[in-house]
Amino acid sequence: MKERTFRQDHLLGIEHLSVDDIETILETAEAFIEVSSREVKKVPALKGKTVVNLFFENSTRTRSSFEIAAKRLSADLINFNSSVSSLKKGETLKDTVLTLEAMNPHIIVIRHSASGSPHYLTTFARSSIVNAGDGFHEHPTQALLDALTIQQRLRTLRGLKIAIVGDILHSRVALSNILLHQKLGNEIALIGPPSLVPAEFAKLGATVYYDIRRGVRNADVVMMLRVQAERGARNYFPSIREYRNLFAIDRKIFSLASRRAILMHPGPINRDVEIETSMADSDESVILQQVTNGIAVRMAVLYLLKGEIHETLN
Amino acid sequence: MKLLIKGGRLVDPAAGIDRVMDILVENGKVKDVAAAIKKTGNCPVLDAKGLVVAPGFIDMHVHLREPGQENKESIASGAQAAVHGGFTSVACMANTEPVNDNRSVTEYIIARARQVGLVNIFPVAAVSRGLQGENLVEMADLVEGGAVAFSDDGCCVMKADLIRKALEYARMLDVPIIEHPEDHSISAEGQVNEGFISYKYGLRGILKAAEEVIVARDLILQERIRSRLHLTHISTAGSVGLIRNARRAKTPVSCDVTPHHLLLNEERVQNYDPVYKVKPPLRTEADRLELIRGLQDGTIDCIASDHAPHTRDDKDKEFEYAPFGVIGMETSFPVIHDRLVRAKLLTLNRLVELFSTHPARVLGLKDRGRIKPGLPADLTLLDLKKRFKIEEADLRSKANNCPFLGWEGHGAIAHTVVSGNIVYSYKNR
Structure with a gap:
């Protein structure tokens, strides 16, 4: 595997990725495929890191895929669903995210029906933002x-x-x-x-x-x-x-x-x-x-954003 | 009460004047305009040397939000913003809460404006009751109450039959109908100009045709009715073309364009910043350039800000959920002067026509838009050399949804004079 040079803070869309970035993600994902075939499907790459799944649209498959990916990397994960959320009480997206950030997560994975919502989050949030589908825009x-x-x-x-x-x-x-x-x-x-x-x-x-x-x-x-x-x-x-x-x-x-x-x-x-x-x-x-590959790719993305290698690179 | 304005370069397109003149003001009216007027007694003098003196600017399309949405703007804060932007008169749109569709609301606005003083406020009443597009308001009663024009702005009059009746009825009263041209069945839930950018950024689009089909419809109706039709905030090259052709065919029509449509294009929305979310949406660069051509060849009569204040929280949202609109009264002159006059795309004389002479004519304000003995002394004094940065802290509007923050202004409002009173002066140096 060639040396990784992934230096993105967020994954907002393919638009912002270079061909190198794409290849790095795919190579990393290939390495993680092996993990999912083990008896014990877990590596400590994101141990001690917290991932928030912030889903404002129903999506069992994508949410589950990110959840399994985070868990196989040993991250702590919480699911935040709009159906049980404070959004029903009229809280804004910004207040919701600021509240979640007060609990110091490392990565927020967001699915939202309004295009550009992940980009909006990056204007005020400190976590790495991963776009899990925004409106008619990107996935x-x-x-x-x-x-x-x-x-x-x-x-x-x-x-x-x-x-x-x-x-x-x-x-x-x-x-x-x-x-x-x-x-x-x-x-x-x-x-x-x-x-x-x-x-x-x-x-x-x-x-x-x-x-x-x-x-x-x-x-x-x-x-x-x-x-x-x-x-x-x-x-x-x-x-x-x-x-x-x-x-x-x-x-x-x-x-x-x-x-x-x-x-x-x-x-x-x-x-x-x-x-x-x-x-x-x-x-x-x-x-x-x-569907199977979805887990490896999401593991790769979470890992490249906040994994150990990323820390040594910086 | 007297005021002698000395040594300014008077630019009054209505009178065909562009030379250094003194102006003597007495009891709120212009008393004399002459090459050199001697100071008498203890008459206060406003030194206008190095400044341009123009007939008071008129913003014929603003939203003051009062009554009903005073958290966004009020008549008092809007009046402050107006004089800061050099406007001596503004026409405020009817989409307040309650809607200005009856005489009591019109009279309320006029009474509040009188209490605030500062600036002349001319209410525009709704065309249809409750802006519902179904039934005409009591137009004659509203005119008697002080409404100067009628508009469902914010909404288009979608029923062709209703706009026909409104134009016909308004002819009897000799008042303009101001149309917000937008076919709502086409624009629907659109957010930005429809085209490559809307597709690439996954935002619902508003076709240019949403505007143009209404422009075309109204012009066809107007061919026969020949009332006073004004199309506001036109945004597309197609609209400019339709209006240009109609004028050639001698169909009576006037129109305005906003500074943001003249100076910004759709590419601004790529970062999903809701400050660039406006209706009509920012269009393509080709549209923007054609709007400038429309100003140059006389197809477009006026520049109006469509000052649309919203609270910070209103605009601090997902792009799709944020409301449409930008504020503009305080930045219209500096950005237009810097980007169009200094760039030699417009003459100063033309700018004054667009900001004063023509809006007065369109709204039928017969004693405004020019400097003449006997008329109210509404004057805007300009310092064309002054450079400054447009900063949020300097805005007097309650809102900050301004797309020109951080821009360089080159050319500032030096003084705003309403009925002989200096209601705003800049801090020079």
């Missing part, structure tokens, strides 16, 4: 765990065609993946109806397709996004039925992708909506591997 650990999964299956992260299908406009998973693969120089195809895939995304180095057959052709990675019924209610598309007819992935369409192609989905999946159920369970599907 950096998701893009990183996707990258780790791609690397494991395809043995490279370069020279690839990445096709992302669905609600690009409202997807933080899509934006973080677009920024990551733009930095790595991969070809990016964005597929969906114009109401959900504005043409301006071309400025991020992507090509926009309204026909899934054309967009998926020769792709090495086909990444499906979850369809939110609420978008239909707001007329981004006329009905789930029509959406499925135009943009769902099935065996026939997937066969247009490259021979080694993998199928990804950040979850939770809607079986037989954006993804034909048999495809979700196929050999090409890496959906559960993504």
